[in-house]
Amino acid sequence: MNNMLDPHSTFDTFDIGPANRLAAAAARSAAQAPGTAYNPLVIYGAKGVGKTHLLTAMGHLARSVNRDIEAHYEPVDVFVDRLTTAIAENGVHEFRTALSGLDLLILDDLQNLSGKHRSQQELIEVWGRLIDRSAQIVVAADRPPHEIEDLDDRLVARLEEGLVVDLGGAEEAEPATGAAESDEFSDFLSDVSSTVAAVVEGAPWRKALAQAILRWEGEGIRTRRLESALEADSAPDLDALLGGFGEDVRRLREISADLQAVGPTDLDPALLYDPDRLQELQAILDRARPSPAPVPRPAPRVEDPASSPAVAEAGLATDRWFFRRDKIDWAWAALDDRLLEEMG
Amino acid sequence: MSLVNYSTREITCKIVYYGPGRSGKTTNLQYIHTRVPEGRRGSMVSLATDGDRTLFFDLLPLDLGSISGFQTKFQLYTVPGQIYYDATRKLVLKGADGVVFVADSKGNRQDDNVESFRNLQTNLLEQGVDPREFPICFQYNKRDLPDAASVGSMDRVLNYRVLPRFTGTAARGDGVFETLRGITELVLRRVATRIDRAGSAVL
Numbered sequence: 412m413n414n415m416l417d418p419h420s421t422f423d424t425f426d427i428g429p430a431n432r433l434a435a436a437a438a439r440s441a442a443q444a445p446g447t448a449y450n451p452l453v454i455y456g457a458k459g460v461g462k463t464h465l466l467t468a469m470g471h472l473a474r475s476v477n478r479d480i481e482a483h484y485e486p487v488d489v490f491v492d493r494l495t496t497a498i499a500e501n502g503v504h505e506f507r508t509a510l511s512g513l514d515l516l517i518l519d520d521l522q523n524l525s526g527k528h529r530s531q532q533e534l535i536e537v538w539g540r541l542i543d544r545s546a547q548i549v550v551a552a553d554r555p556p557h558e559i560e561d562l563d564d565r566l567v568a569r570l571e572e573g574l575v576v577d578l579g580g581a582e583e584a585e586p587a588t589g590a591a592e593s594d595e596f597s598d599f600l601s602d603v604s605s606t607v608a609a610v611v612e613g614a615p616w617r618k619a620l621a622q623a624i625l626r627w628e629g630e631g632i633r634t635r636r637l638e639s640a641l642e643a644d645s646a647p648d649l650d651a652l653l654g655g656f657g658e659d660v661r662r663l664r665e666i667s668a669d670l671q672a673v674g675p676t677d678l679d680p681a682l683l684y685d686p687d688r689l690q691e692l693q694a695i696l697d698r699a700r701p702s703p704a705p706v707p708r709p710a711p712r713v714e715d716p717a718s719s720p721a722v723a724e725a726g727l728a729t730d731r732w733f734f735r736r737d738k739i740d741w742a743w744a745a746l747d748d749r750l751l752e753e754m755g
Numbered sequence: 756m757s758l759v760n761y762s763t764r765e766i767t768c769k770i771v772y773y774g775p776g777r778s779g780k781t782t783n784l785q786y787i788h789t790r791v792p793e794g795r796r797g798s799m800v801s802l803a804t805d806g807d808r809t810l811f812f813d814l815l816p817l818d819l820g821s822i823s824g825f826q827t828k829f830q831l832y833t834v835p836g837q838i839y840y841d842a843t844r845k846l847v848l849k850g851a852d853g854v855v856f857v858a859d860s861k862g863n864r865q866d867d868n869v870e871s872f873r874n875l876q877t878n879l880l881e882q883g884v885d886p887r888e889f890p891i892c893f894q895y896n897k898r899d900l901p902d903a904a905s906v907g908s909m910d911r912v913l914n915y916r917v918l919p920r921f922t923g924t925a926a927r928g929d930g931v932f933e934t935l936r937g938i939t940e941l942v943l944r945r946v947a948t949r950i951d952r953a954g955s956a957v958l
Binding site: 604 | 825935936944
């Protein structure tokens with residue numbers, strides 16, 4: 412057996428798909444019990460589909476089944492070279508005898524025998540002896556035997572006496588190395604996908620928050636407040652956060668409707684979609700109103716700073732709603748964000 | 756760097772291959788580059804010295820596509836292993852989510868491994884990162900060398916914290932994806948643990 416064969420090219424590393432299943436099964440069968448079925452076995456297919464891998468795998472398998480088997484693999488070019496040397500050295504008889512004594516002969520790249528009539532003649536000679544001894548012959552080529560130009564008809568007939576099988580196109584059955592490549596990456600991707608799924612779906616509050624963001628964004632509302640909460644390491648009070656945000660959006664829409672009612676204003680349209688800038692929008696509405704009608708007062712709240720004497724004394728109570736504790740908090744938060752954005 | 760960005764629905768993972776010079780960091784990236792389909796990876800940026808050693812860093816961007824609705828991207832970096840490139844190492848290490856420490860198995864390079872690993876820990880600490888909490892895994896590379904140090908002896912001098920450890924021969928691809936899978940798992944699981952801990956206090 413040729414010792415230069417790639418030890419990694421085995422049936423275990425051969426990627427089997429629909430296109431090459433038949434060829435692989437036949438090759439395995441012939442290697443396990445040489446000379447009993449599919450003899451000769453001719454495997455053809457385009458360059459790169461894995462013919463050499465399959466031939467090599469057959470050699471390894473045959474040797475593993477029977478350590479004493481006389482098996483030999485060689486590309487046709489080597490066969491031609493050896494024959495040429497044998498002719499030059501007057502050793503054709505020895506050449507034939509050595510080949511005829513094999514239990515398994517594997518020839519690769521048969522198409523390279525095209526036009527080499529002396530070599531074809533020798534192969535036909537040896538062929539008969541091998542078949543007579545029930546030795547297995549396996550041949551690979553890039554096309555079916557009858558499509559190989561300038562090949563002796565007797566040889567073509569012998570080649571087609573057994574099983575001639577297509578190994579499939581390159582797009583259907585990758586060579587073993589290509590299969591290993593894609594397998595490595597596919598396995599990696601599969602593992603990463605499982606882990607990512609566990610990570611991103613592992614915290615229900617994040618999922619709920621992300622869904623809320625998507626929903627509000629779909630309605631054109633700016634969701635910076637929710638996004639900040641989503642990025643935090645710890646879970647917020649989700650009900651309070653989403654409830655407060657929803658309430659602000661509702662108020663945003665009320666003010667927008669009021670602004671439309673009072674007529675056109677010099678307004679940044681982004682304000683109409685940003686709950687974090689509610690105060691600004693309210694101030695614009697107050698200014699846009701034609702008469703100094705009192706601003707609608709929200710329901711009194713406990714510890715409302717606007718009702719404190721200090722605030723009243725300072726003349727800041729014109730917009731009592733502005734001084735609601737929760738709104739003051741949000742206003743400052745929004746201001747921080749805007750400053751950070753502008754500084755940038 | 757935000758590892759998981761829920762707003763933009765992106766996961767960006769920066770993994771740095773660290774280790775002494777000529778331990779096989781670039782070889783790891785080169786192998787990955789050859790095995791990832793073209794549409795899933797960017798060009799590998801490699802800045803090498805005249806002596807074919809990494810001068811600044813190698814960068815291999817991987818786009819794993821959409822996973823659970825998140826666009827998942829990996830950035831694989833190497834650092835120059837030579838001692839005199841410490842400033843570059845610090846720069847590349849900044850913002851890393853995890854480190855693969857590629858150790859050279861060659862028998863006479865164990866001191867270099869130890870020195871480089873100490874350097875890694877020093878540089879992490881300088882950036883305010885606690886190496887004990889940071890995702891690190893080992894790859895004992897060049898296991899095919901006839902004079903390779905035993906895995907046990909390398910464990911004793913390097914892996915005293917019993918971190919995930921892989922053996923391989925990056926030049927042949929052995930252990931390369933196993934290592935990448937290992938560090939990815941470590942990085943992402945750390946995020947999951949942090950989220951769980953934070954979430955369980957409230958939920």
